[in-house]
Amino acid sequence: MTEANNTDIYVEIAGAKIHMLKAGSGAEVLSLHSIEGNLGRLPYLEALSQSACVYAPTHPGFGTSERPEWLESIDDLARFYLWALDELGLGKVHLIGGFMGGWVAAEMAVMCPQVLQGLTLIGTAGVRPPAGEIADIFLLGEEETINLAIGNSDVLAAAIDADDSNLRIRGREMMTRLCWKPYMHDPSLIHLLPRVQVPTLVVWGENDRIVPVSAGERIADAMPNARLEIVEGAGHLPHIENPEQVTPLLLEHMGLSG
Numbered sequence: 001m002t003e004a005n006n007t008d009i010y011v012e013i014a015g016a017k018i019h020m021l022k023a024g025s026g027a028e029v030l031s032l033h034s035i036e037g038n039l040g041r042l043p044y045l046e047a048l049s050q051s052a053c054v055y056a057p058t059h060p061g062f063g064t065s066e067r068p069e070w071l072e073s074i075d076d077l078a079r080f081y082l083w084a085l086d087e088l089g090l091g092k093v094h095l096i097g098g099f100m101g102g103w104v105a106a107e108m109a110v111m112c113p114q115v116l117q118g119l120t121l122i123g124t125a126g127v128r129p130p131a132g133e134i135a136d137i138f139l140l141g142e143e144e145t146i147n148l149a150i151g152n153s154d155v156l157a158a159a160i161d162a163d164d165s166n167l168r169i170r171g172r173e174m175m176t177r178l179c180w181k182p183y184m185h186d187p188s189l190i191h192l193l194p195r196v197q198v199p200t201l202v203v204w205g206e207n208d209r210i211v212p213v214s215a216g217e218r219i220a221d222a223m224p225n226a227r228l229e230i231v232e233g234a235g236h237l238p239h240i241e242n243p244e245q246v247t248p249l250l251l252e253h254m255g256l257s258g
Contacts, residue, residue: 006021006022006023006024006041006049007021007022007023008020008021008022009021009022011057011084011087011088012087013080013083013084013087014068014070014080014083015068016060016065016066016067016068016071017065017066018057018058018059018060018065018066018084019038019057019058019063019064019065020055020056020057020058021038021040021041021045021054021055021056021057022053022054022055022056023041023045023049023053023054024048024049024050024051024052024053024054025052025053026051026052026053026256027051027052027053027094027117027254027255027256028052028053028055028090028091028092028093028094028117029048029052029053029054029055029093029094029095029096029254030055030057030081030085030090030093030094030095030096031045031048031054031055031056031096031097031101032057032059032081032095032096032097032098032101032102032104032105033056033057033058033059033062033098033100033101034097034098034099034100034101034102034123034237035099035100035137035145035171035172035175036149036237037058037059037062037063037171038056038057038058038059038062038063039240042239042240042243043243043247044239044240044243044246044247044250047243047247047250047251048247048250048251048254048256051251051256052094052254052256055088055090057081057084059077059101059171059174060077060080060174061170061171061173061174061177062170062171062174063170063171067174068080071178072177072178073178074100074103074104074107074126074178074179074186075107075186076178077104077107077178078104078107078108078111079111081104081108082108082111082112082115085115092114092115092116092117093115093116093117094116094117094118094119094120094254095108095109095116095118095119095120096119096120096122096250097120097121097122097124098122098123098124098237098239098240099122099123099124099125099210099211099236099237100125100175100178100179100184102121102122102123102124102125102126103124103125103126103179103184103185103186103189105119105120105121105124106119106121106124106126106127106189106193106196106219107126107186107189109193109196109198109200110189110192110193110195110196113195113196113197113198116196116198117198117254118198118199118200118201118253118254119196119198119199119200119201120200120201120202120203120250120253121200121201121202121203121216121219122203122204122237122238122239122246123203123204123205123208123210123211123216123236123237123238124202124211124215124216124219125179125184125185125211126184126185126186126189127185127186127189127190127193127215127218127219128185128187128190128215129211129212129214129215129218130214130215130217130218131212131214132212132214133212134183134184134185134210134211134212134215135148135209135210135211136183137210138176138180148209148210148236149209149210149235149236149237190218190219190222193219193222193223194222194223194224196223196224196225197224197225198225199225199226199253200220200223200225200226200227201226201227201229201249201250201253202216202219202220202223202226202227202228202229203216203228203229203231203238203239203246203249204216204228204229204230204231204238205230205231205234205235205236205237205238205241205242206230206231206232206233206234207233207234207235208234208235208236209235209236210235210236211236213230216228216230229249231245231246232245234246
């Protein structure tokens with residue numbers, strides 16, 4: 001996402017204006033951020049934008065995106081983004097999501113699989129792990145969450161430091177609203193995932209301490225055209241912590257040149 005190649009735009013969906021980064025041209029990619037918020041022009045997005053048209057929205061209630069009062073669940077957010085695809089005039093997209101964003105992406109996929117060219121889920125919430133539990137991040141402070149999320153917390157901390165603390169607090173409030181009950185999962189989702197026939201890449205950090213790897217195994221097993229890639233030495237956000245390992249996986253999965 002070089003400066004000459006990217007744009008900050010605002011799009012109105014269901015009465016709310018949301019911020020997006022848009023960059024590149026070609027195959028259309030929608031990348032949905034996790035609880036850390038939209039951290040801008042990250043290396044993996046930079047790489048994708050060299051071969052594709054990448055949209056990276058800031059979720060409603062995060063950053064400078066408006067928060068519709070009616071939006072109260074991950075299902076609501078999935079429907080919101082399906083509307084966004086129409087508003088943006090996009091065809092079939094490559095959909096990427098990490099943790100909370102992955103949960104949204106998975107719900108979009110089971111609701112409307114025909115809008116997808118492919119799906120990538122990274123350290124995704126939404127499904128209860130068969131072994132272990134999803135960490136209760138609502139009990140943790142921001143620094144504790146960062147340290148739990150990735151081994152090299154400087155990677156994420158540097159990006160977060162550039163953000164306004166009030167906006168981060170706002171995002172955490174929105175996350176609580178969307179993900180609190182039931183905590184970080186949808187009991188029906190695992191039973192609906194077999195509907196999704198598109199090629200699906202499930203990426204998990206070997207040392208994920210937020211969502212156990214067993215959740216990734218369960219998700220990949222439930223989907224007929226999914227494969228699981230474990231990123232050695234990575235934590236919860238391997239696409240941010242280890243872009244040099246994850247970006248080639250994304251490019252190959254999407255059929256894009258590096």
